[in-house]
Amino acid sequence: MKIIKNPLQIQKISIELMKKNKSIGLVPTMGALHLGHISLIKKSVSQNDITVVSIYVNPIQFGPNEDYKRYPRPIKDDIEICKKNGVDYLFLPTNETLYDNDFSTYVTVDKLSNMMCGVTRPIHFRGVATIVSKLFNMILPDRAYFGLKDYQQYTVIKQMVKDLNFKIKVIGCPIVREKNGLAMSSRNTYLSQEAKENASNIHKILVNAKKSFNSGKNIFSVIKEAGILLSKIENSEVDYIEARDSNTLQPVQTTSKKVVIAVAVKVQNIRLIDNILC
Numbered sequence: 123m124k125i126i127k128n129p130l131q132i133q134k135i136s137i138e139l140m141k142k143n144k145s146i147g148l149v150p151t152m153g154a155l156h157l158g159h160i161s162l163i164k165k166s167v168s169q170n171d172i173t174v175v176s177i178y179v180n181p182i183q184f185g186p187n188e189d190y191k192r193y194p195r196p197i198k199d200d201i202e203i204c205k206k207n208g209v210d211y212l213f214l215p216t217n218e219t220l221y222d223n224d225f226s227t228y229v230t231v232d233k234l235s236n237m238m239c240g241v242t243r244p245i246h247f248r249g250v251a252t253i254v255s256k257l258f259n260m261i262l263p264d265r266a267y268f269g270l271k272d273y274q275q276y277t278v279i280k281q282m283v284k285d286l287n288f289k290i291k292v293i294g295c296p297i298v299r300e301k302n303g304l305a306m307s308s309r310n311t312y313l314s315q316e317a318k319e320n321a322s323n324i325h326k327i328l329v330n331a332k333k334s335f336n337s338g339k340n341i342f343s344v345i346k347e348a349g350i351l352l353s354k355i356e357n358s359e360v361d362y363i364e365a366r367d368s369n370t371l372q373p374v375q376t377t378s379k380k381v382v383i384a385v386a387v388k389v390q391n392i393r394l395i396d397n398i399l400c
């Protein structure tokens with residue numbers, strides 16, 4: 123596995139690979155890799171000649187009072203995980219090489235970025251879309267892999283790829299969970315054992331909500347009841363619970379066929395997200 127830090131160098135390598143007709147899979151991450159990331163890496167390795175993982179804690183997707191500084195950065199462990207799982211290139215850029223002092227171009231995916239997580243994190247998806255476009259331009263992947271835990275992020279990226287004519291297939295991979303049901307997330311490391319147990323109720327509540335909806339219960343009552351249960355999780359504060367069309371993320375209609383129920387809940391003051399496709 124080669125570790126590359128310089129954007130121009132990774133771009134040069136990608137152009138050479140393209141000329142040799144090698145397919146490139148990209149797994150963009152912020153590190154603190156867990157089994158969820160490993161599932162993305164494995165998928166990419168199985169579908170492409172070359173797999174590139176990027177690890178970069180992207181400052182422009184964090185709000186002023188968010189956890190940019192505190193975000194876990196266990197780079198040695200991450201490097202070992204990448205090596206073990208068949209990654210060909212690990213891209214580790216720095217703030218200085220990605221954002222010049224005069225950096226001024228942002229990618230904004232309208233509408234999709236302002237709802238749900240975008241309400242409490244107004245600059246988040248602009249930061250994500252901007253860094254992912256930059257990674258796409260540097261790494262020139264055929265396929266890019268994203269976890270479906272960040273369902274809104276996945277939808278935003280798909281829209282961006284369509285709107286900006288990136289010739290890239292965006293692949294959403296299933297949520298990987300702890301044994302107790304808690305969705306894997308780098309931010310879980312902030313949680314105490316007790317908080318992890320409390321947070322595992324989020325998935326249980328979503329599973330029951332899906333069951334009620336699929337057995338014919340009105341989606342709005344389903345959401346209301348699930349919201350009440352979420353708010354009863356110890357030490358929790360519900361940011362939102364929403365039922366949306368899983369393709370468009372528009373509010374559900376009675377005619378909606380494919381529904382995603384998405385939530386953001388603070389447990390022990392750590393904001394967690396999860397969702398379930400119904």
Ligand code: PAF
Pocket residue numbers: 150151152153178180183250253254272275
């Ligand atoms: O999902 C993430 O880890 C990040 O939002 C991403 C896609 C790597 C962009 O920084």
